[in-house]
Amino acid sequence: MVEHVTLGKSDVKVHPVGLGTNAVGGHNIYKDLDEEKGRDVVRMAIKNGITLLDTAYIYGPERSEELVGEVVKEFNREDVVIATKAAHKTVDGETVKDNSPEFLKQSVEAALKRLQTDYIDLFYIHFPDEKTNKREAVAALKELKDKGKIRAIGVSNFSIEQLKEANQDGYVDVLQAEYNLLNRDAEKTYLPYTKENNITFIPYFPLESGLLAGKYDEDTVFDDLRADKPNFQGQKFKDNLEKVSRIKKIADKYEEETAHIVLAWYLTQPSVDVLIPGAKRPEQVLSNIRAAEIKLETSDIEKISDIFS
Numbered sequence: 046m047v048e049h050v051t052l053g054k055s056d057v058k059v060h061p062v063g064l065g066t067n068a069v070g071g072h073n074i075y076k077d078l079d080e081e082k083g084r085d086v087v088r089m090a091i092k093n094g095i096t097l098l099d100t101a102y103i104y105g106p107e108r109s110e111e112l113v114g115e116v117v118k119e120f121n122r123e124d125v126v127i128a129t130k131a132a133h134k135t136v137d138g139e140t141v142k143d144n145s146p147e148f149l150k151q152s153v154e155a156a157l158k159r160l161q162t163d164y165i166d167l168f169y170i171h172f173p174d175e176k177t178n179k180r181e182a183v184a185a186l187k188e189l190k191d192k193g194k195i196r197a198i199g200v201s202n203f204s205i206e207q208l209k210e211a212n213q214d215g216y217v218d219v220l221q222a223e224y225n226l227l228n229r230d231a232e233k234t235y236l237p238y239t240k241e242n243n244i245t246f247i248p249y250f251p252l253e254s255g256l257l258a259g260k261y262d263e264d265t266v267f268d269d270l271r272a273d274k275p276n277f278q279g280q281k282f283k284d285n286l287e288k289v290s291r292i293k294k295i296a297d298k299y300e301e302e303t304a305h306i307v308l309a310w311y312l313t314q315p316s317v318d319v320l321i322p323g324a325k326r327p328e329q330v331l332s333n334i335r336a337a338e339i340k341l342e343t344s345d346i347e348k349i350s351d352i353f354s
């Protein structure tokens with residue numbers, strides 16, 4: 046049985062492999078998503094021991110939270126850890142960000158309704174806005190925590206300076222930001238601080254939108270967010286595929302899939318205790334849980350690091 050880990054200084058415990066749900070009802074992110082398949086992805090996760098479900102207001106918008114809420118109703122609420130995020134709102138037809146205490150409080154209430162629950166286990170400020178003092182924004186979430194509406198406090202996409210401002214009172218439990226083997230800036234910017242301050246770092250795009258899963262080749266064509274990502278363009282894409290093929294050799298030694306080895310590698314990094322790979326198909330969820338059970342040898346941890354250095 047895989048040991049569960051605690052989120053920051055909270056009392057929320059999760060299986061180290063969670064589920065990213067931006068492909069569950071995230072119609073504004075991925076084309077032609079099948080909602081029933083999305084529900085099945087969430088069901089598959091919960092039935093197989095995944096506890097953390099990572100959603101957000103902006104996935105859909107709103108629809109991912111609604112679908113996650115529908116499926117959670119089929120299970121014991123205590124067996125599931127719901128994480129959601131907010132910061133976006135529409136003003137005169139434009140999407141803007143708001144971290145004001147008032148907006149965050151309204152956002153939690155609205156998310157509780159969409160999720161059909163009376164508490165959110167982990168609530169994040171999804172993106173920083175330009176005007177709100179981050180300490181005051183987090184203080185608003187602390188009030189909600191004291192009232193039992195949320196159980197842990199997260200921030201996402203904050204710069205290290207914004208994170209320090211947000212965490213002046215030590216209330217931040219989780220930082221979620223981009224980190225993967227093809228984008229390792231977090232090792233220098235965030236991880237020393239998160240480790241020292243008992244903040245759980247949850248990387249997003251851990252598989253770089255599937256690129257690190259080892260299943261694409263030079264002829265693969267993308268028609269979604271990947272079509273614009275720098276790592277998927279021209280020579281860079283070819284170089285990345287070559288690096289991934291070297292991980293595959295290591296994966297073969299362990300008789301594991303490339304994706305699992307990549308995911309297991311992150312869990313060896315300081316304060317990276319939880320992952321939220323996304324999935325469009327139930328079998329991907331099942332497969333990714335394996336990552337928590339793999340123990341990489343030190344020499345392989347270094348080898349993987351060197352391939353992507």
Ligand SMILES: NC(=O)c1ccc[n+]([C@@H]2O[C@H](COP(=O)([O-])OP(=O)(O)OC[C@H]3O[C@@H](n4cnc5c(N)ncnc54)[C@H](OP(=O)(O)O)[C@@H]3O)[C@@H](O)[C@H]2O)c1
Nearest residue numbers: 065066067201249250251252253254255258304322323329
């Ligand atoms: N805080 C933020 O601002 C932010 C931003 C982005 C994402 N996120 C969160 O992070 C989560 C993860 O990000 P992501 O889903 O965009 O990227 P990701 O985890 O890097 O990639 C997910 C994609 O990888 C492929 N995949 C997953 N498991 C696989 C396996 N075992 N074998 C082969 N392919 C596999 C699937 O792609 P295909 O099936 O399409 O090939 C899947 O859609 C999101 O769901 C979301 O919850 C947060």
